[in-house]
Every structure is written in structure tokens, then in C-alpha cells.
Amino acid sequence: MRLRLHGVVRAEHPVPTGVRLVTWEDLAVVVSEVPDGRSLGVDDAMAHLQMLCGMVTNGPVVPLRFGTFADDEAAIPVEVLKPSATTLRGHLDRLDGLVEVHVYLRSPQWGEDALAPVAALARESVSLPGTARRAFLLPLADVETARAAVAGHAAEFVAPLPAYSFLAPAAASRWGW
Known part of the structure; x- marks a missing residue:
């Protein structure tokens, strides 16, 4: 049985049925068990995202790349949490009370004027590469x-989404932050 890693949260973060926390100090990784040899599909990707979206309403979540695995529970504190603890705590503190929102205006005639009220509420915003969507980091x-x-x-x-677009570049870590 392998462990699929979904995201990093504070150790006291509530989790939905079907997942559990592997903790180290004040940090935890949300994990679920996957039978050996089982491959992941589109339905698994959607369930991963939906679960993370539901979790951000109870506190910050640093999402991990879909399809991230650990061979055993003992590896998670040693390989994921401890080496990146300062970075992870910084992300969780910065994202506390915030979520990512995506807006796509299907009609170009509305332009930036339609996005101005959302931008006024946002702490940060970015254009998403390869799309006509904008991402906003909102309370x-x-x-x-x-x-x-x-x-x-x-x-x-x-919305609400975990703050994928507002974390350090994915190249910074094989785990996604």
C-alpha cells in the first residue's frame, strides 16, 4: 500500500473522511492509501482537487502535485516536512484566511473593468499562462x-481553490512548492 500525498496543513487541521494526517511538530501532510499497482485517473485528479478545495475553508493548505506518493509513513516527516518546515510554515502563515479564485470572462467586451471589483478585494493577482483566466488571492x-x-x-x-498560483515556483521542490 502506497500513500498518496495531497497537501500540507497545520497539525490540527480537520480532514474529510477517507484521508488522514501524518504529523511532524506543528505540520502535517494529508494522505490517503492507494493499493500497490493501482494507477490514477481523471476521476482521482478531480477528487484530489475537490478535497483540497473543501479543506481550504477550514484553514490554509499548501497543495502538493497530483500523483505525489510516499512508500511509507515514516518517510513523510523526514523527506517532506522536516527539510521544508520553515518554507511550509511561511506559506501557511501567508495563506491563512486566503483562497485562490479563478475568473474567466467569456466575453472580451467586458475586459479589465469587469475584473476591477475582484482585483480591489485581492491581495495578489496573476494571469494564468496559456489561458484567458486570472487568478486572485482573496480573503x-x-x-x-x-x-x-x-x-x-x-x-x-x-472558488475556493488552494493557492496553487501564489506559491514559489514548482521547480523549487519536487513536492510542488
Whole structure:
């Protein structure tokens, strides 16, 4: 049985059924068990994202790349948490109370003016490469206000998301942060 790693949270973070925490000091990795030889598919990727999205409503989550595995529980504190503890704590502190929001305006006529109310609420924003989407880092409490602000503008609004777009470049670690 291998362990699939989903994200890093604080050790007291509540988790949904079907996953558990592997802790080290004040940090934890959210894990689930996967039978040896089982390959992951699109449904697994969607479940991974949905689970992380649900978890961000209870506190910050540093998401790990989909398909990240550990051979055993003992490796997680040694290989994941301890070597990156300072970075992980920094991410969790910075993301506390914040979530990522994606907005795609399907009609170009609306332009940046339609995004201005969302941008005003955001701590940070980035254009997502290869898409016409913008990502915003918003306080969780402002997500519905932002959704309402673009509701009449033929917009696709996706939230809350873990803050994938607002972490250090993925090249910094094989784990995704």
C-alpha cells in the first residue's frame, strides 16, 4: 500500500473522511492509501482537487502535485516536512484566511473593468499562462462578494481553490512548492 500525498496543513487541521494526517511538530501532510499497482485517473485528479478545495475553508493548505506518493509513513516527516518546515510554515502563515479564485470572462467586451471589483478585494493577482483566466488571492470572507461582482459579465468563476498560483515556483521542490 502506497500513500498518496495531497497537501500540507497545520497539525490540527480537520480532514474529510477517507484521508488522514501524518504529523511532524506543528505540520502535517494529508494522505490517503492507494493499493500497490493501482494507477490514477481523471476521476482521482478531480477528487484530489475537490478535497483540497473543501479543506481550504477550514484553514490554509499548501497543495502538493497530483500523483505525489510516499512508500511509507515514516518517510513523510523526514523527506517532506522536516527539510521544508520553515518554507511550509511561511506559506501557511501567508495563506491563512486566503483562497485562490479563478475568473474567466467569456466575453472580451467586458475586459479589465469587469475584473476591477475582484482585483480591489485581492491581495495578489496573476494571469494564468496559456489561458484567458486570472487568478486572485482573496480573503475567504470576500469570495461571495467577488462572485457577485462578476455575475452579470458572462464570467466563469471558480472558488475556493488552494493557492496553487501564489506559491514559489514548482521547480523549487519536487513536492510542488
